[in-house]
Amino acid sequence: MKRNPLGSGNWPFRFGALALSLAIAGAISRGADDSVQKVEQGKKLFQERCGYCHRAGGTGTIMLTRRLGKDRSLLEERTDLTVAYVKKITRVGINGMPPHNRIELPDPELDLIAFYLTRPASLRAADTSKEGAP
Amino acid sequence: MRLVLPPGVSETVFQKALQALAGVVGKQWVLATDEDRETFMDFYAAGDADLHVPSAAVGPQSLEEVQAIVRIANEYKVPLWPISRGKNLGYGAAAPCMSGTVVLDLARMNRILDVNERFGYCLLEPGVGFFDLFHYLQANKIKLWMSIPANAWGSVVGNALERGYGYTPYGENTRNICGLEVVLPNGELVRTGNGAMSNSVSWQLFKYGYGPSWDQLFCQSNFGIVTKMGMWLMPEPEATLGLNIQLPNPDDVGWAIDELAPLRMRGVIEQSPSIGNSLRFVASATQRSQWYQGDGALPDDVLLEILKKNNLGWWTVNLRLYGYDEVNEVHARIIREAFRKHVKQEIETVKWHRGDSIENSGAGVPATNALQIINWRGGRGGHIGFSPVLPAASEHVLKQFHSTKKRYEEIGVDYYGSFTLFERYTTNVNMMVYDRDDQEMTSKVRALFKVLIADAAREGYSEYRTHISYMDDVALTFDFNHHSLLRLNEAVKEALDPNGILAPGKQGVWPRARRPARA
Known part of the structure; x- marks a missing residue:
């Protein structure tokens, strides 16, 4: 029986990016802080669940370009997002973007996505968000 | 959204039912807050989302949980609205027809149970999305192609059950269904077709089984909950050849249908060509206000100006040939000759051969960009689709096109229609794009929808699918x-x-x- 591939995250393009981020993560992680791991998990979830629309060329990116300009169109590059905002918008939707319910996207997964999108500058070194939408 | 109880069910009984459901799936998979209810409502509704308010949602992960939920629903007389992934956008999304119904969300049942390259089929749970299956086939280098609808956010199973379509020779998705596993409303489990034989080795090969054949009885149906679906997938062809043709005039859609229909019926064209008004490309890439600020539907002369600036005809025909190169070339020549009787301009040709990049291949590649059109009007956009089925003949297509366009103009909505050509009929999807906060516009859209149903019925045209409100x-x-x-x-x-x-x-x-x- 074959599992849904998205459960194990085996999109081919992701391996290189993951290896690179882990290398950098290793260099900056300190003590018991699990933020590096959370960023990685959040990034994987973002790419799987939000990437259809919110990576380069995606419909959400195009809509955001129109509304806020190119500089603020890629969510993974934004530094002005807050955890509360990401979570609220995901749940209630905005403009053309429909809401996401807690079955397709449970709270713990949304927490990780919000953590990733609001990660501090120190965790942004391995930014690979310019890859195209899947 | 505040709680709306199922008709005839008291709040006490309802809360007991929710507790029983939580006992089956776990508390975190029974959603019943005000915000949760909102997430299952019809986000794009034309001002009538409050007619279809779910009371709660429950998310099972297994067949056994689905059966247990159905038994609880019977015990407490609480109705269920099964959804695969709830992305039936333009037709009601995840929202139930009747307010108070509990949404049975199957998104967590998302296993790809089998993919068979030799025989070209898959066996899926309802939560598997088009993107999921696509990435699975890509990652495992399986040379099978999918048929994918314009907006691919949704479920493969849900789309086929709702009789959605894609654009490859396997585009009539419901026709590819081969064998279902279904939980009946009393909780009993059945398998259709050859799946009814417990050791069958041809469940996904032979559709009919023995005696009455049930697969289509569970399509657009409330007779059972589909928990597994077998589906035929297309073997990767050796080559494809796409032809894109601009038709300059509104009435050109008539002769185009008459030229293409016999070729489609005879198998010269095996997929379903789409003839859409070219405004859809403009509407996907730009906003109306960039072109026109006036009230009412876009005037014909303004539209012509827009099309001219974008180098587009009134209609765009997209069709594609799949198979051996030599055969495609012969068929392309026949099609080009048919069009050259009517139009002079160059016909764009896009060729793909096995081994080339999948872009431009005509393989189903999932995307969500079709959703861009809801931004056309500005504000918070929404859309709804009116989709009659017509004979593939100019006399019907032209009559329906002119009548619909006139109706759109009467209420000031821009015409946005396409004709997708199947062997003997054409599906005419008409999108109404609106600002869903503009109450005057949405109420006109709702009235228009009823008028269009009546107009079509008078001519003997039925709908292939419709929004929950209609x-x-x-x-x-x-x-x-x-x-x-x-x-x-x-x-x-x-x-x-x-x-x-x-x-x-x-x-x-x-x-x-x-x-x-x-x-």
């Missing part, structure tokens, strides 16, 4: 012998679902216990 209206147009088909459906419904717990009102079929809710 399921009764469309069902009533099937009026032969005083709606005897509806009575047959209701008799089957009664036999299978005496408590009326499954999707009341789906496609106009109401259980006796719920029939008072009919509009």
Whole structure:
């Protein structure tokens, strides 16, 4: 029986990016802080669940370009997002973007996505968000 | 959204039912906050989302959990609205027909159970999305192609069950269904076709089984909950050859259909060519205000100016040939000759050979960009689709096109239609794009929808699918012998679902216990 591939995250393009981020993560992680791991998990979830629309060329990116300009169109590059905002918008939707319910996207997964999108500058070194939408 | 109880169910009983459901799936998978209810409502609704308010949602992860949920629903007489992934956008999304219904969200049942390259099929759970299956086939280098609808956010199973379509030779998705596993409204489990033989080795090969064949009875249906679906997938062809043709005039859609229909019926063209008004490309890439600020529908001369600036004809025909290169070339010559009788301009040709990048191949590649059009009007956009089925003949296509366009203009909405050509019929999807905060516009759209149903019915045109707000209206147009088909459906419904717990009102079929809710 074959599992849904998205459960194990085996999109081919992701391996290189993951290896690179882990290398950098290793260099900056300190003590018991699990933020590096959370960023990685959040990034994987973002790419799987939000990437259809919110990576380069995606419909959400195009809509955001129109509304806020190119500089603020890629969510993974934004530094002005807050955890509360990401979570609220995901749940209630905005403009053309429909809401996401807690079955397709449970709270713990949304927490990780919000953590990733609001990660501090120190965790942004391995930014690979310019890859195209899947 | 505040709680709306299922008709005839008290709050105490309802809360007991939710507790029982939580006992099956776990508390975190029973959603019943005000915000949760909002997430299952029809986000793009034309001002009538509050007619279809779910009371709660429950998310099972296994067949056994689905069966247990169905038994609880019967015990407490709480209705369920099954969804695969709830992305039936333009037709109601995840929202139930009847307010108070509990959404049974199957998104967590998302296993790809089998993919067989030799025989070209897959066996899927309902939560598998088009993107999921696509990435699975890519990652495992399986040379099978998918048929994917314009907006690919949704479920492969859900789309086929709702009779959605894609653009490859396997584009009539419901036709590719081969074998279902279904939980009946009483909780019993059945497998259709050859799956009814427990050791069958051809469940996904032979559609009919023995005796009455049931697969289509579970499509657009409230007779059971599909928990597994077999589906045929297309073997990767050796080559493809796409032809894109601009038709300069509105009436060109008539001769185009007449030229293409015989070629489609005879298999010169094996996929379903799409003839769409070119405004859709403009509407996907730009906003209306960039071109026109006036009230009412876009005037014809402004539209012509826009099309000219974008180098587009009034209609764009997209068709593609799949198979051996030599055969494609011969068929392309026949098609080009058919078009050259009418238009002079160059016909764009896009060729792909096995080994080239999948872009431009004509393989189904999932995307969500079709959703861009809802931004056309500005504000918070929404869309709804009116989709009649017509004979593939100019006299019908032209009549319907002119009548619909005129109706759009009467209420000031821009015409946005396409004709997708199948072997003998064409599906005419008409999108209404609106600002959903503009109450005047949405109320006009709702009225327009009813007028379009009546206009079409007068001409003998039925809808292939419809939004939850119009399921009764469309069902009533099937009026032969005083709606005897509806009575047959209701008799089957009664036999299978005496408590009326499954999707009341789906496609106009109401259980006796719920029939008072009919509009």
